[in-house]
Amino acid sequence: MTGEERMESKRVSTGIETLDDILCGGLTADRLYLIEGSPGSGKTTLGLQFLLAGRELGGTGIYVTLSETKEELLGIAESHGWSLDGIHIHELLDHERDVHHAQYTMFEPSEVELSSTVGEVQTQVERLQPDRIVFDSLSEMRLLSQGALRYRRQILSLKQFFVGRGCTTLLLDDKAAGGEDQQLQSLAHGVIRLEQRLTDYGNERRSLRVIKHRGSDFIGGAHDLRLARGGMQVFPRSIVDNNPSSFLGRQVSSGLDTLDTLLGGGVGEGSSTLLLGPAGVGKSSLGMQFAIEAARRGQRAVLFEFEESNQTLVKRSEGLGFPLTRYMDAGLISIQHVRAGEITPNEFALNVRAAVEPDNQGREASIVLIDSLNGYLSSMPHERFLVVQLHEILNYLGKRGIATFLVVAQHGMMGHAMGTPVDTSYLADAVILFRYFEASGEIHRAISVVKNRTANHERTIREFGLSDKGLVIGEPLNNFRGVLAGTPEFIGPREVLLTPPKSSPE
Known part of the structure; x- marks a missing residue:
């Protein structure tokens, strides 16, 4: 391998692990990159994280600023809980001098000589020999250049100066000129664009796109990001799992013999099960049954x-006799609450991935319950293709051998008015259908398995009950009418029915 090939293969971290994953290992070393985005999109935060990552490795970094003062940068770092000790901050413009000129001369800022500014940067690089440098921002250089041709030549001269010195450079551009600067993009080895948009409800949505990265693969498309204390968090668009499937496809028991019999032995490892029915019928409780049995x-x-x-x-769990608190304290059951309007699809997918990783005792997750799919859809009302993204999550969990349960509440209680928010039955390996039915002037619950790809399931309808001793599933009920119409009515003998419990929490 030649020296040039070795340098090309060397990668440097951006300081954000998931962004490195998107870039298939990080940025190619000793190259110049363009980071573009509107004000407030996170360019400065990304630049500082890039330099901090270099400092952790013992490297030298310079933050060259033409727009923000050193005090402002230190304030940004403090807001994230960072210290910039060891990172050189170089202010190119003397703001007091600029104010003096603005008051007492007729010179405009664009009339300041650019060559002295570029010369200061080169002097600092020669003196400090940094391996990372951030240049903030190009909009100031545009003003100093007094023309597109001179501006392009200065950027090209900076590129030629940096390359070959073992220095990886980020140029930050706030796109003040408007539109895309394709000439500038063509000069850069890679281009990362930060975007933000305002939605009708909740926080603004921020995203990141890798426009190009010469000589390297990367994950294209829009990746969600969040700016929070501690820095920028990037959530990749797709879940990549390079680990081969290792599960044996065994049946996962619910802990109830009657339910396992109805399912044909249980649900398969790595399968997804849809719990479908009207509100209050017991869908979440059945999902909790599998979680408790796993614990x-x-x-x-x-x-x-x-x-x-x-x-x-x-x-609700204690009302069913489930020792949920005990298993939560033991770390065997964990609950994550999702706030509507405050999460993006990619962020949710990354949270799922992190939650199923082995804990500090090496225990991997075997059951995931999403309660409910209605909440998933309504929490991100402005996002499109949520079902497709959910499919990716299910595929990832399936490869890990994790049995997933999706709770879906149908609109309406019974009859032809019942409907689902979206048809997701094709995503699931098994579908368990819940219904209310009438018998002898009382309301009862019914459960049936519509499909189960992993086993030869029963085609019968059984009564389903909730009590302080847990879930109760009766024997198959044969005398029904109106099942397909959505208004099932039992016309058999009352003696075969379960006694309605006094309290039946959902």
Whole structure:
């Protein structure tokens, strides 16, 4: 391998692990990159994280600023809990001098000689020999250049100066000139664009796109990002799992013999199950049954709650006789609450991925419950293709051998008016259908398995009940009418029905 090839293969971290994943290993070393975005999109934060990552490796970094003062940069770093000790901040423009000129001369800032500014940068680089440099911002250089041709030549001279000195350079551009500067993009080895847009509800949406990265693969498309204390968080568009599938495809038991019989032995490892029915019929409780049984086996279960609070969930579980609190304290069941309007699809996907990783005792998750799909859809009303992104999540969990349960509440209680928010039955390997039915002037619950790709399931309808001893599933009921019409009515003998419980929490 030649020296040039070795340099080309060397990568440097951006300081953001997930962004490095998007770039398939990070930025190619000793190259010049353009970071473009409107004010407030996170360019300065990304630049500082890039330099901090270099400092952690023992390198030298320079932040060259034409727009912000050193005090402002230190304030930004402090807001994230960072210290910029060891990072050289070089202010190119003397603001006091500029104010003096503005008051007492007729010279405009654009009439300041650019060559002295570029010369100061080169002097600092010669003196400090940095391996990372951030130049903020190009909009000031445009003003100093007094023309597009001179501006392009100065950027080209900077590129030629930096390359070959072992220095990876980020040029920050706030796109003050408007539109895309394709000439500038052509000069850069790579281009990363930061974008933000305002939605009708919730916080503004920020995203990141890699426009180009010469000689390297990268994950294209828009990747969600969030600016929070501690820096920029990037959430990749797709979930990449290079680990081969290792599960054996065994059946996962619910802990209830009657339910396992109805399912043909249980649900398969790595499968997805849709729990479909009207509100209050017991869908979430059945999903909790699988989670509790997994915890009893010493396996982890993760619940993503879009609707219920922790207090409500614990109270409902205790009403069914589920020792939820005990398993939560043991770390076998974890609950993550998702706030509507405050999360993006890619962020949710990354949270799922992180939640199922082995814990500090090496225990991997075996059950994931998403409660509910209605909440998932309504929490991100401005996003498109949510079902496609959900499909990617299910594929990822399936490869890990994790059984996933999706709760879907149908609109309406019964009859032809019932409907689902979106048709997701094709995503699921198994569909468990819940219904209310009438018998002898009382309302009862029914459960049936519509499909189960992993087993030969029963085609019968059984009664389903909730009590303080847990879930109760009766024997197959044969005398029904109006099932397909959505208004099932039992016309058989009352003696075969379950006694309606006094309290039946959902």
